[in-house]
Amino acid sequence: MTRPLNRPLTLRDVSEASGVSEMTVSRVLRNRGDVSEATREKVLRAAKALGYVPNRIAGSLASQRVNLVAVIIPSMSNMVFPEVMTGINRVLEDTPLQPVVGITDYLPEKEEKVLYEMLSWRPSGIIIAGLEHSDASRAMLRASGIPVVEIMDADGTPVDAMVGISHRRAGREMAEAILKAGYRRIGFMGTKMALDHRARKRFEGFTQALAKGGVEIADHEFYTGGSALSKGRELTADMMARTPDLDFLYYSNDLIGAGGLLWLLEQGYDIPGRIGLAGFNGVELLQGLPRRLATMDACRAEIGRRAAEIIVARTADPVREADKQVILTPTIDRGDTLRMP
Amino acid sequence: MTRPLNRPLTLRDVSEASGVSEMTVSRVLRNRGDVSEATREKVLRAAKALGYVPNRIAGSLASQRVNLVAVIIPSMSNMVFPEVMTGINRVLEDTPLQPVVGITDYLPEKEEKVLYEMLSWRPSGIIIAGLEHSDASRAMLRASGIPVVEIMDADGTPVDAMVGISHRRAGREMAEAILKAGYRRIGFMGTKMALDHRARKRFEGFTQALAKGGVEIADHEFYTGGSALSKGRELTADMMARTPDLDFLYYSNDLIGAGGLLWLLEQGYDIPGRIGLAGFNGVELLQGLPRRLATMDACRAEIGRRAAEIIVARTADPVREADKQVILTPTIDRGDTLRMP
DNA sequence: TTGAAAGCGCTAACAA
């Protein structure tokens, strides 16, 4: 009652209010050790009445344990990472661990900064997108002494554990399917991807497999920013004007693919006869389009799940080294825009 | 060199490696107080060589300052909250403050839990979606002693500060515009919204304004889960089969509206002549559709920005009480699906 | 089952 306004409550306040030692109050609040039911009730009542919220800063410092998992991803706005988060959440929900998200905007310097910030909170584990990091970042990850799971990509060597798909293979398989279906004049549209290594790898795998089939990309275009759906329209319109004989368009993501699909339908193109289309990611949105765009699932939710499971397992038993490399293999969904061979 | 593996580095390690007192090392790493350039360099070199990452847990406990802003929102997956986050980030980027996100899934109990967790880290401020909270949550917010900004909604009384739009008014204005344009047989589709208070308020404002014009909702349907785009298709198909004489469809969000729009176009409906449509949110996606859906911008990014600005201002100067209630007033974007009166 | 003492790693406040 005489507590100065705005001084946060401490264990001591609860201790005084309940007439129980700080130590026992702490035990009650953490459900640790044996405490008599009577004391327990007394303490809980006092804590609730005061509106006490434990100070985890102090708790973590004392216990040298922090139940946070740092999740470092490039972006939140492109439908893929929210799904990864869903997978992670689903697993961590049943544990004391809590995810904390950091965003890098695909910038290595920002990744470095975010990683440093995160590590300064001494989390119990790290889930980080991609296998490409600055030397400094890699050094921090290695030195952290906590489980590190690199996700989304499987083309490379992880610092510690890894859960993802091979984007090179994804690009390759799509190219093979396209060739097998008889398409030959192929255009590519995607984000400007110097820093999006996964998009880059898909593109590389794609062109390599085409080359193996004796086919070269007939046209390609990269974009930045803007609404993906309308970008897809514009790019497609431009490209079809420039290279009218294209018979297939491969998009680096489903959203610009959807834009292209809508435009082509409006123009009256016969799909997938005159021209075929494919995107990448397997986003839910595609279900509602006039035609189902061919795509390949990036296994986003499963990647999140498996990564979180690794962190949980390692947190429980740090020596265990199983499941360090989980490589998922998505398959092509032909939808209505990629004809059968 | 003889440091036991996996013992995290401390200030003391840097102090010993550089031959400078812990206190001065701390000063260098925080850019506080006057330190000679020579010592500064020595310390930074040592810290870098060791790969030292400061322990913020200890730092925060000692300084009684935590540069985190808790952001509590219902969901990450529906395009609206990522944009709010963008607005918040843009402002906090230029400050020492960092956002930490908690997700409630629209559940009051979960909100309570998340809020408790967040408060246990003693953040510098709270940004929380909505004005409806459990009594316990409201009590925690009040007792926290830190700036609290409730966002997205302006129909109600905030615990502290508030930044949002009136959803009741949004629904009302849309209804008025629809009536003025001469539509009379109006259907509504939306999420099951017992817990989505903003959607509920829009619906209430909408039906009230219709009633004032002597019109009653001719049909309505609520959905849960699934891809919003395909839900929009299904619901629209069902509703048009059930109530074929509808001449306007109001959707509680743009994505189901987009699904409805695609379906109606496929069926050859004359839009906005035979039937008009409107959604809500002003999502970027709409730019790429065959027709631009009428909508109303929810001012998502601006809400994030203004909320963050309030936190920043109050953190710098806790007494300042200005800008406690920011009510934004979005206007209708008629797109191509709501004809002029 | 309960309590007392000693820190966790850092920073505020003051002294030199």
Added chain:
DNA sequence: TTGTTAGCGCTTTCAA
């Protein structure tokens, strides 16, 4: 400009 001392609020450890 640099160093020393005394905590921050909690938990670990050990004793009662």
